[in-house]
Amino acid sequence: MLSDRRGLWPASLLSPLACAAPAADLHVPADYPTIQAGIDAASDGDSVVVAPGTYAAPIAMSGKRITLRSSGGRRSRRLTAQR
DSSP: OEEETTEEEOHHHHHHHHTOOOOOEEEETTTOSSHHHHHHHOOTTOEEEEOSSOOOSOOOOTTOOOEEEETTOGGGOOOOOOO
16 A cells, blocks of 8 residues: 555545556558447547558447547558549
8 A cells, every 4th residue: 555644545536547548559451451340449548550551441430539640651552432
């Protein structure tokens, strides 16, 4: 247990900080066949890294705090959304 001037802190208050997983890069299509599959598998803080190409499918970020980026850098990125 940790303590401060007021007393002891239960370990249960600190355990979420100790258990946080490091952010991961999920690669489309190498690891996941579609952008949406990568998004669905991602956790907050992860990056979905998309190889250059054409992907014709709707995507939904589903409120996740993730990064969607191109593996080819800024010059090869273009995301076109359709309604």
